[in-house]
Amino acid sequence: MDDEQYAAGLRMLAEVGASAPEAMIDSLREVSPELGRQTIAWGFGEIYARPGLSPRDRQLVTLGVLTALGGCEPQLEAHVDLALNVGLTREQVVEALLHAAVYAGFPRALNATLAAKRAFDARE
Amino acid sequence: MDDEQYAAGLRMLAEVGASAPEAMIDSLREVSPELGRQTIAWGFGEIYARPGLSPRDRQLVTLGVLTALGGCEPQLEAHVDLALNVGLTREQVVEALLHAAVYAGFPRALNATLAAKRAFDARE
Amino acid sequence: MDDEQYAAGLRMLAEVGASAPEAMIDSLREVSPELGRQTIAWGFGEIYARPGLSPRDRQLVTLGVLTALGGCEPQLEAHVDLALNVGLTREQVVEALLHAAVYAGFPRALNATLAAKRAFDARE
Amino acid sequence: MDDEQYAAGLRMLAEVGASAPEAMIDSLREVSPELGRQTIAWGFGEIYARPGLSPRDRQLVTLGVLTALGGCEPQLEAHVDLALNVGLTREQVVEALLHAAVYAGFPRALNATLAAKRAFDARE
Amino acid sequence: MDDEQYAAGLRMLAEVGASAPEAMIDSLREVSPELGRQTIAWGFGEIYARPGLSPRDRQLVTLGVLTALGGCEPQLEAHVDLALNVGLTREQVVEALLHAAVYAGFPRALNATLAAKRAFDARE
Amino acid sequence: MDDEQYAAGLRMLAEVGASAPEAMIDSLREVSPELGRQTIAWGFGEIYARPGLSPRDRQLVTLGVLTALGGCEPQLEAHVDLALNVGLTREQVVEALLHAAVYAGFPRALNATLAAKRAFDARE
16 A cells, blocks of 8 residues: 555545544554554545445445444444435434344344434534 | 235335345245245335335445345345346446445455356346 | 334333333434334334244343344343343353353353343342 | 263263264364364263253254354254254244344344254255 | 363463453353353363464464454453463554454454554553 | 555465465456455455565464354365465364364354365365
């Protein structure tokens, strides 16, 4: 990952108004700056920035993945916030998590929905 | 779940052109007809049919959930097929699964992509 | 889900002496009342209320599922409490979670057992 | 694990009429006889044989765990067979897997139910 | 599990300088002393003590398993600490968790890395 | 990911004698060449090639991750093969998977061990 890809990741993050990655980078600074760098350079600069799928569509996929994984509530909060930045409404986020209950079960959907609530509250 | 909800599920399935659920219902007929009935009546008649999220958006969430769960390749095939019926292109499905690699890792994304390939092939 | 099913869910919850769902409903009231409603109407009114398996048997299955899923400790606490209401002893709950270690590994069993401890303590 | 525990495991397996472990032991003979030995000596001789929970209750927990894990369909077949040996009816097994759908989602419950069907068919 | 195996487990733990299991045993004393005993007697006395793989190698496997499972952050902290005791450097632990991101995705790797950070900090 | 990173990935793969990725690339050629390219360019050219952890150590982590994930048996076969190329013995691989049973449970360890057996057989 060269500096260009990292810069592309930062541009992508700025474009979608993501603030959480900065906090993540800070939390990793002492322990694994490379993990933070890869998240931005590869995750956002290389994959997220690809033109084949809109940020709004990507966030729907991400909400599905994170809900199903479980145990990723902090990431869910960040991605719910990002989802709202790129065009999903709160109602759509909440409906997406209800929809996920069919496939991932109620406990995962409940945990994800409470994370969404925290993300909503943090915007106020 | 009364007959009305089951009928709503069948209408929803017809609307999105889903054929796989019929095969699923058949496979369950002898062992658990109730599981098949609940999938249709609740999963499709009650949740999928809700107006708050379009079928196309729902399929993006479902692709994310099923990719992350792993071990659900037959369901992924059915839902990729359904995704194409409701407005996602093959390129978007493939991109969604590449996107999922960031959050669920490459092995899950690879298994899902091979399931998508089988779904694509089956349409030809 | 009509009102009848929701009422059936509330009756089922009352029958097994579940108090946690009320707290869950409250926590969801602002963000996703529908998720709370579906948990009660479908999860309890439609599925849990079916006659084919006793509440005691259902709780053993649920303890197995939640232990294996991981990351569902709040739900485990609620379901351990419910398990005690419907005839399982503390010793049987603890033994069920030790048994789960064989199939889901020690870390999941340990997390579940500490959740059970919190549920036991909360009853005192 | 000494020979005594292994012998206790074999006795436990005989008591519950399990035949699948023998096939498993055979499949492991060349690659990891120790894994087969530990499954029997520890899993069955040490844990399963404990008096605090009946074999029927243990199988309900195991069905929940294996359904939630996913990707363990061969083990599910073996444990459904075992479940029938220790007092669960086919209807109860099927109901337990429907119940699991609430907590682990439909795809996991569907995969488990089809494994149960194979176990039922194999007994005929 | 007889006393000899438990003693072997305690010796193994002492050999690798593990202090966390004592805290775990304490936390389980009232609720499930048997789970604590089995963790030590079987997990450490029987499996960990086997000569076929060095403690350093075992910890690399364990870091991979716990990162992939998710929701096991307290266990990860304990096993990162143990990893440092048996010859892995902080840099290698951090690199192992970055490596895990390829196969288990970034959210799991991030959670694991933050747990490693807490383990590092606790040693100071 | 530019051509240089892809070339670095191919060099890394050649260095560890991996042949499976070629088959994977082939299987993805029609459906998602980009997923194949990213696996090589990022997974191997960017992460695997980092100097902080030896290939042998990386494979131990990978075996742990893939065993815990479940449902990744084809990838496990490929990574067991790779593990043997970079200095792990068959006995160490088998022991690593037995070790994983403590943390991920027996079913996952069994599935992984049978995948290892297939990888061993394929080398003969």
